[in-house]
Amino acid sequence: MSPEHRPPHVPTSREVPILEGDGSALNAEQRTRALTELTSGEPLDLLVVGGGVTGAGIALDAASRGLRTGIVEMGDWASGTSSWSSKLVHGGLRYLYQxxxxxxxxxxxxxxxxxxxxAPHLVKPQPFLWPLKHHYERVYSAVGVGLYDALAVAGARGRCTVPLQKHLGRRGTQELAPALDTSQLVGAIRFHDARVDDARLVIDLVRSAVGLGAFAASRTQVTKYLTDGAGTVTGARVVDRETGREHDIRATRTINATGVWTEQTQNLAAHEGGLKVLASKGIHIVVPKEAIDAKTGIFLRTEKSVLFIIPWPRYWVIGTTDTPWQHNVSKPVATSADIDYILEHANAALSRPLTRDDIIGTYAGLRPLLQPQLKPGSDTASTKISREHTVTRVAPGLTAIAGGKLTTYRVMAQDAVDHALGDELATTRPSRTTTLPLVGANGYRELAGHAEELASTRGWPLTRVTHLLDRYGSETPALLAAADEHDASLAVGSRELAWGQPLTGAPDFLRAEVAWAVTHEGATHLDDVLLRRVRLDIERRDRGLSASDEILAIMAPLLGWDAADIDRERQAYAGRVAQIAAAEAEADDAAAVSHMSIAI
Incomplete structure (x- = not known):
């Protein structure tokens, strides 16, 4: 029986519920168990290579169908493109004009x-203003935004999931966004999209997959694909990057979802055909909330594309650029020229120009722009091109997917699993993710309705409770219970060790959030916390380095680190901070990347 038609593992129940709490926790013990199952258990129905939003979505889709699923990622979860996006969930207003x-x-x-x-706890409606310079712009812009709203309502079966467009004159525009220079404006259109913490979305996707029985191992890199005598891919050889040990993972089907690394990873199995991916760099700058006086985001059209000024509770994210990247895909970094470009286009619309002194953070990421690369005379039926993403068979038993965007990860995942299973099995085992909530989503709205009560009980400001709910959703009580249990065990006078207290160096975050990152979200290194869990990297001028000792003191006992381990983590992160600072002083990519010995 060919791998494409081999029946998948059958679970005890076809109705697989989402599991929250410890059953979905990512931590060192879970990773060890997962590697054991991946390498010594029965063969997988599906192995996913790549732990960004696409790979994580595929793992959840497959696990929800009852498939025996594994996912491996060579770095931390979301450590590539999926943690350096514009952090928007949107339809792509500019695509209407195409x-x-x-x-x-x-x-x-x-x-x-x-x-x-x-993920209602993670994804939030976000209003934007589209400034208008001429009266005639209002007509065609209104038609475009109106169609945007209509398509959204149609997609939600008649419901309005965000408010519809609203037209504003110059005075209304200035009231919502005093920071805008309205002297040359006739008004604006307010429309809505949504924002999300991209890395947290990925982590919750992986956790949800694990809750449904998937085996997940970060820092586990594929070094070759295993094949049988007929050349069919039957799994992968991986190296545990924490120990250096090699393991073989057997799988009936494998999906390569490695974004800008697609060609490198698919070429381990085949050097012809497959997908050709071009990397495009996008950078963002971050400025403090007080730098821009506005109650809404701002959407600006540029000569090349669009620029978003996006509000978050403590800062604004402004971007992005779109330039070819021809260097190491593990080391994208913003240059001085990139930063100047963002400032120039933002300042063209602002009454008080931003300067470099306003910038508290920058980040850079790479988009995978793909082109089909088929073998001469190959069977094009084995390739499925769906709008902006492509799914193709690289070799028997090996599927590759690339392209698309964060917003449509679920559709991409469904297409990839359907393709790997084949039409017959995909029909009998359809995707179940259309109505599947992620960890933290079930019960979130009810809990959010009691936010003021929770704040009052603990003597906290409402903003702190809202911060927790918007990150952990219905798992917030579990996080707080873990903090209370830990703190109750402390000796009298050990307040500096209490998890229920804010970080001294970053009081917007509780110490419990650092602990939770280790015990439930798979953080195994300092940069995992600072870059993708407690994301001080993008909102502090020193990228969170001044808070590192306090964070390390929380992580160390949970991970069994000694003084040498702590020093190694601190030095590695300090080196990253220094290298990025040096790179950002350079005018071009080649000079900037020469400073980077550490992968982003």
Missing amino acids: LDFPLVHEALTERGRLLTTT
């Missing part, structure tokens, strides 16, 4: 699903 209605409709449908069902 008349790509199916793409926009699909993305807006997924936006509505994320807002209402999948």
